[in-house]
Amino acid sequence: LFQSMDQGFCVLEMIFDETNRPVDYRFLEINPVFEKQTGLKDATGKTARELVPELEPHWFERYGRVALTGKAERFVERSDTMGRWFEVYAYKSGGTESKNVAVLFTDITEQKEKDQHIRESEERFRALADESPMFVFIIDPNPLAPVAYWNKTWLQYTGQTVNEALGRAWDGIIHPDDIAVVMEYYGPAFEKRQPYLIPSVRVKRYDGQYRWHAFKGNPRYLPNGEFNGYVGVGFDVHEQRLAEEHVPLLFYAPNLITPQKRTETVSQIDVLPTIAGMLQMPYTNSTLGRDVLDTAKKENAAFIIYHAPGWIGVVNDDYFYRKNIRIKKDELVPVRNGLPVLTQTQTDSVKDKMSTLTSALYETARWMLVNNK
Incomplete structure (x- = not known):
């Protein structure tokens, strides 16, 4: 089992100074995946400071706390020196007098970088969306169409705050007679994961006046291909709608x-x-x-x-x-x-x-x- 694990594994001997402060640790045991997960070669018998002289002190503090208290810790931490993110589970190894700590860990740097890329992409999207004269929205993957994001244009038009506008708060903004119209278009599109276009519904302005708007939504997908709701826009068609009736x-x-x-x-x-x-x-x-x-x-x-x-x-x-x-x-x-x-x-x-x-x-x-x- 030790040899076939996908996770990195090692047993550390904690090193304390004269004030009982953890200052280093020695690698007593490592498994075959250890080198791939850490990038450290021939680590057995060597200390962390020998292998990574500039390693951050928080690693010593965490493992030292486990050795002294006997309480296991699970955490996600980054080492800037090593340029890696780790998901870690550390627990005391040996008897009560032992200062050894066993560590199971996984290098999650790639996933973290993907997450960071997604966050940055979302931030760029929202910055651009807030400059748009149209309503811009993101809907969670839910058949009831709860909104996870509205841009500033919507907030300024409706007078809502960011928190007030989330979820199904649009129920109070779309004219009561038009809510069924929204779901008539959104519902079938959601079931088939297809784009939708709502030709015109009445949207209440901050002063209580209604204006006709159209809404267009497109399916949204995660990098792994998983459906993640809709992103879309709403635009004013008031004059066009009135012209059709006059x-x-x-x-x-x-x-x-x-x-x-x-x-x-x-x-x-x-x-x-x-x-x-x-x-x-x-x-x-x-x-x-x-x-x-x-x-x-x-x-x-x-x-x-x-x-x-x-x-x-x-x-x-x-x-x-x-x-x-x-x-x-x-x-x-x-x-x-x-x-x-x-x-x-x-x-x-x-x-x-x-x-x-x-x-x-x-x-x-x-x-x-x-x-x-």
Whole structure:
């Protein structure tokens, strides 16, 4: 067994000075692998200082402690003088009066250098990633997609700290309705160890606003070929996504306005009221004000511009509301029978809501007229 071991092995006789401080050791026994693991030749009978005059004192201190206390020690240590890393298990050899120590060890220099190379590579990657205008992330090899790293761009965008952003903290940043979208793309890709592309999900900014982003991930592998999760990027596609949902604004009314084609992004429902406003004509749009996400609610609101100076208003399924933007005056009138009689507080509440909607529609159209030139 002694001759066939893969690990280096030796028995040391510790040498102490007059104050019982370990200052050297002599090699009493070595196995055949010893020379390969240490690079030391013909070591039997020689002391460490004879073979390696500049050997670091911590080796004597560790082995001396084992000899004096009888307690075994397991450790990883580097000898700069020898240029090697060792994984060591040292234990007392012989009786209580013995000052001998048996040592099992392995030269792990190659693995340590690989680990150091990986660390340096990771540091270079993170330094470059922090300079990127895109989100950069690393995902652990886990089907739940816990994130092990986000770059500074993500942290600045979300307002998270490094620790706050780790793991599945992105659950609170991705819009709740889009989390399933993320997993719809990530899950199958993870199972097959394939790249993935998430076309667009909403990502919450530090101020609570959402912007559309796309995410692309690629499998990550260790030097031994073992799958190690994903590395990827996220990039803003907000304007592109909005452009897909909106249309260019085209003005063409012969003899009334000069034909214009505008490339600004505007909502489709803004087109007709904008044109009507440019022509100073009353306009009713039955699509304005409907909550298309709430199928149980079929309420409409129409925006009305009067020829009378200063009057604007809206009408919904229950009430007609108008106000004058030049003088402080407004009116609320029921438009169908059977509505309950409102108290003054209730009337003020309805007026307030409809006034806000009226102003919002008016100011939006006015802004478009002023800026779409």
